[in-house]
Amino acid sequence: MLGEGIIKGMAETxxxxxxxxxDPERLVTxxxxxxxxxxxxxxxxFPFLVFDVxxxxxxxxCVACKICExxxxxxxxxxxxxxxxxxxxCKHPKVFDIDVSVCMSCQICVEVCPFDAIKxxxxxxxxxxxxxxxLLLTKDRLSKSNEYYHKIHSVEAAEVDARLADEKAKAEEKxxxxxxxxxxxxxxxxAAKPVAG
Amino acid sequence: xxxxxxxxxxxxxxxxxxPGVCVEIVSNDSPCQQRSLLVDRDHGPQVAAWLRxxxxxxxxxxxxxxxxxxxxxxxxxxxxxxxxxxxxxxEVEEVVQTRSxxxxxxxxxxxxxxxxxxxxxxxxxxxxxxxxxxxxxLTPIWRSAELQEREIYxxxxxxxxxxxxxxxxxxxxxxxxxxxxxxxxxxxxxxxEPTPHDSVLAKAxxxxxxxxxx
Amino acid sequence: xxxxxxxxxVPSGAPxxxxxxxxxxxxxxxxxxxxxxxTELLEVAMGPHHPSTHGVFRMDVVLDGETIVxxxxxxxYLHRNHEKIAENVSYLASIPYTDRLDYLCSMTNNWAxxxxxxxxxxLEPPERAEYIRVIMAELTRLANHVCLIGFLAQDMGALGTPxxxxxxxxEKILDLFEALSGSRMMCNYMxxxxxxxxxxPGWVREARVVVDNFPKFLEEFDNLLxxxxxxxxxxxxxxxxxxxxxxxxxxxxPMLRASGVNYDIRKVDRYGIYDRFEFRVPLGDHGDVYxxxxxxxxxxxxxxxxxxxxxxxxxxxPVMDPNAKIRNFKPKPGECYExxxxxxxxxxxxxxxxxxxxxxxxxxxxxxxxxxTVLEDMCLGHNVADAVAILGSVDxxxxxxxx
Numbered sequence: 163m164l165g166e167g168i169i170k171g172m173a174e175t176x177x178x179x180x181x182x183x184x185d186p187e188r189l190v191t192x193x194x195x196x197x198x199x200x201x202x203x204x205x206x207x208f209p210f211l212v213f214d215v216x217x218x219x220x221x222x223x224c225v226a227c228k229i230c231e232x233x234x235x236x237x238x239x240x241x242x243x244x245x246x247x248x249x250x251x252c253k254h255p256k257v258f259d260i261d262v263s264v265c266m267s268c269q270i271c272v273e274v275c276p277f278d279a280i281k282x283x284x285x286x287x288x289x290x291x292x293x294x295x296x297l298l299l300t301k302d303r304l305s306k307s308n309e310y311y312h313k314i315h316s317v318e319a320a321e322v323d324a325r326l327a328d329e330k331a332k333a334e335e336k337x338x339x340x341x342x343x344x345x346x347x348x349x350x351x352x353a354a355k356p357v358a359g
Numbered sequence: 360x361x362x363x364x365x366x367x368x369x370x371x372x373x374x375x376x377x378p379g380v381c382v383e384i385v386s387n388d389s390p391c392q393q394r395s396l397l398v399d400r401d402h403g404p405q406v407a408a409w410l411r412x413x414x415x416x417x418x419x420x421x422x423x424x425x426x427x428x429x430x431x432x433x434x435x436x437x438x439x440x441x442x443x444x445x446x447x448x449x450e451v452e453e454v455v456q457t458r459s460x461x462x463x464x465x466x467x468x469x470x471x472x473x474x475x476x477x478x479x480x481x482x483x484x485x486x487x488x489x490x491x492x493x494x495x496x497l498t499p500i501w502r503s504a505e506l507q508e509r510e511i512y513x514x515x516x517x518x519x520x521x522x523x524x525x526x527x528x529x530x531x532x533x534x535x536x537x538x539x540x541x542x543x544x545x546x547x548x549x550x551x552e553p554t555p556h557d558s559v560l561a562k563a564x565x566x567x568x569x570x571x572x573x
Numbered sequence: 574x575x576x577x578x579x580x581x582x583v584p585s586g587a588p589x590x591x592x593x594x595x596x597x598x599x600x601x602x603x604x605x606x607x608x609x610x611x612t613e614l615l616e617v618a619m620g621p622h623h624p625s626t627h628g629v630f631r632m633d634v635v636l637d638g639e640t641i642v643x644x645x646x647x648x649x650y651l652h653r654n655h656e657k658i659a660e661n662v663s664y665l666a667s668i669p670y671t672d673r674l675d676y677l678c679s680m681t682n683n684w685a686x687x688x689x690x691x692x693x694x695x696l697e698p699p700e701r702a703e704y705i706r707v708i709m710a711e712l713t714r715l716a717n718h719v720c721l722i723g724f725l726a727q728d729m730g731a732l733g734t735p736x737x738x739x740x741x742x743x744e745k746i747l748d749l750f751e752a753l754s755g756s757r758m759m760c761n762y763m764x765x766x767x768x769x770x771x772x773x774p775g776w777v778r779e780a781r782v783v784v785d786n787f788p789k790f791l792e793e794f795d796n797l798l799x800x801x802x803x804x805x806x807x808x809x810x811x812x813x814x815x816x817x818x819x820x821x822x823x824x825x826x827p828m829l830r831a832s833g834v835n836y837d838i839r840k841v842d843r844y845g846i847y848d849r850f851e852f853r854v855p856l857g858d859h860g861d862v863y864x865x866x867x868x869x870x871x872x873x874x875x876x877x878x879x880x881x882x883x884x885x886x887x888x889x890x891p892v893m894d895p896n897a898k899i900r901n902f903k904p905k906p907g908e909c910y911e912x913x914x915x916x917x918x919x920x921x922x923x924x925x926x927x928x929x930x931x932x933x934x935x936x937x938x939x940x941x942x943x944x945x946t947v948l949e950d951m952c953l954g955h956n957v958a959d960a961v962a963i964l965g966s967v968d969x970x971x972x973x974x975x976x
Contacts, residue, residue, distance in 0.1 A: 167800030174797045190744045206755035235666040268669030268761050389907020390695030423938040468910050472820050472836045503823020529649040
């Protein structure tokens with residue numbers, strides 16, 4: 163019968179229309195500004211810098227090695243290493259800017275960072291009236307505490323903390339072993355001395 | 360299904376099928392071992408037609424056409440040569456210059472939909488990168504080359520003779536350079552947006568009109 | 574839409590006797606020998622900003638009355654020279670750029686590129702990563718096809734309804750992508766040598782819920798559209814593409830199979846672990862727009878089959894090849910072309926390495942671009958309204974056409 167397909171389709175539309183008020187299968191959107199969908203564990207938006215202790219300047223994990231600046235696909239990171247009075251470079255960024263109008267949230271910087279210093283934020287309501295300056299995030303705006311990191315990516319942050327603690331312990335052990343080895347070598351040298359003399 | 364003929368067999372049969380053709384096997388050292396046939400440009404269409412027609416190959420499907428730019432590279436190498444200097448044979452170090460590249464290349468990846476086999480890769484090289492930038496078009500044999508050859512013409516500057524509609528495809532008509540060439544320098548006269556990279560800003564500022572210049 | 578009228582229509586009772594020499598403007602009615610008024614051809618530029626062109630794409634159409642006599646696709650408005658960018662960044666840094674080629678199917682783009690680099694450098698992804706890749710690719714295929722069918726119906730006047738239903742189901746798939754990769758569309762998930770992250774806990778369960786609910790939606794879609802008389806009248810016999818021309822013009826994907834050519838790279842190349850799954854390749858008969866619509870609907874059923882098998886069989890284990898390096902990745906000199914069956918057709922990456930950290934040559938074989946080759950052949954003799962439907966059934970994404 164001509165028109166049968168149309169009627170069948172209309173029935174489907176009616177079912178969906180009624181279902182859109184009750185069936186959770188057909189309710190996938192929320193009223194955004196009033197309601198928020200909770201961010202997922204792995205969600206990412208723009209990068210931020212992690213600092214460890216209370217001090218957002220000295221506690222910054224970043225050592226200004228510039229690996230992320232080099233690897234960043236759209237080249238939106240800009241780093242200047244800090245120098246002390248004598249002009250000797252210290253392992254600390256003086257300038258760390260990310261232009262989020264260029265950033266494409268790809269997470270490459272997070273992946274290549276050997277120090278777990280840069281991580282992805284989940285904040286997305288970042289609209290600014292100033293197109294150029296407002297979207298250039300400077301170091302003080304990028305620095306966020308480790309607690310904040312734990313809050314947004316609890317699983318990943320716990321893993322990172324465990325790894326860092328492990329690395330630290332290993333490094334300490336290495337130093338200790340080195341010291342011990344040096345001590346034994348010294349002792350051995352001292353013990354060997356009279357014979358040689 | 361019979362395994363596909365090796366490249367050596369194809370080359371041998373090709374040389375008897377197309378008289379006067381000059382075919383070379385281009386080796387590939389990467390782990391994937393995809394070697395290719397370098398065909399001389401005068402016999403390109405004949406070779407292509409044979410590859411498509413041949414019963415054992417039936418390469419009826421041209422998947423990918425692309426260009427590669429090989430600018431001329433001069434490599435200097437020091438070698439030791441024995442030579443008579445003042446009547447005495449001595450070992451002398453000499454610098455030998457080897458030139459490679461200096462041409463544009465079109466690479467065609469062929470498959471067979473009928474016999475479900477492939478890929479056979481053929482490539483053709485132009486004489487040089489300026490005046491002799493012509494290659495025969497394979498569009499009359501495989502229509503899938505139509506847009507892709509236009510793209511190569513646009514981005515690399517290879518002129519395909521016999522192409523039915525050779526125009527720029529991605530860049531606009533008045534554009535002059537070929538952006539995918541290795542020695543292409545991007546013009547710095549379009550508008551830049553301020554970024555944290557000062558060099559970019561400086562580049563843009565040079566083009567601001569004096570009354571706007573900050 | 575810009576229209577150029579070559580000659581204005583002649584008003585009745587126009588003064589007779591004015592000279593008409595330059596052909597630009599004439600008040601003399603031109604009549605052919607049998608006394609009919611001779612009409613001129615009309616050149617119409619459909620696009621670049623036209624709702625049916627799926628982006629900034631233009632069709633320069635020459636019309637005889639309402640019939641298309643010539644059609645030339647014009648594109649490049651979105652060109653950013655993706656290939657040049659990729660040649661100036663490292664192998665790793667091109668992966669986020671591949672997301673932006675066909676922005677509806679970032680996972681398959683990632684896979685094609687990763688596969689190509691793996692072949693170039695001789696890396697071997699672990700088994701779990703292969704399973705994850707298959708799952709992602711098939712989910713992408715579902716998401717792409719529901720979108721495409723929605724857009725196709727939208728182009729033909731079914732305003733909103735099928736598209737919104739499609740988007741609703743796609744939303745659930747995108748949620749799965751977000752839970753895994755952190756981003757809904759620009760996933761940037763696969764790496765050469767495996768995948769970036771392991772599946773989060775509970776992900777397989779969630780995915781299974783989506784896969785189990787999908788058939789209900791497909792049946793709904795079938796009821797809504799497949800038997801619809803208007804859709805049939807608009808699509809059947811429109812834009813017929815013969816198998817011979819399709820093969821010669823390098824058409825791939827659902828469009829080729831709608832013309833009855835049995836060629837699916839998942840079956841032919843058996844890349845990844847596709848040889849382990851049981852699925853069939855739906856083939857069309859007429860090669861018209863309706864067949865292309867139907868093929869995509871049927872392909873989704875087959876994708877669901879693969880997904881169920883993959884979700885059942887997925888093994889535990891690592892997801893990255895330990896030999897793969899992220900920083901200082903320098904493959905040996907050589908070249909490689911690898912292809913996969915993307916949702917739109919054959920997506921291939923051709924890479925040439927000179928031993929450096931950046932690819933020497935990086936080329937994308939875009940299925941959308943090559944599938945546009947036959948647009949004119951399909952449209953000739955049809956009406957403008959049909960051209961819209963035909964373009965919709967080709968399934969182009971301008972991010973990939975223009976690169």
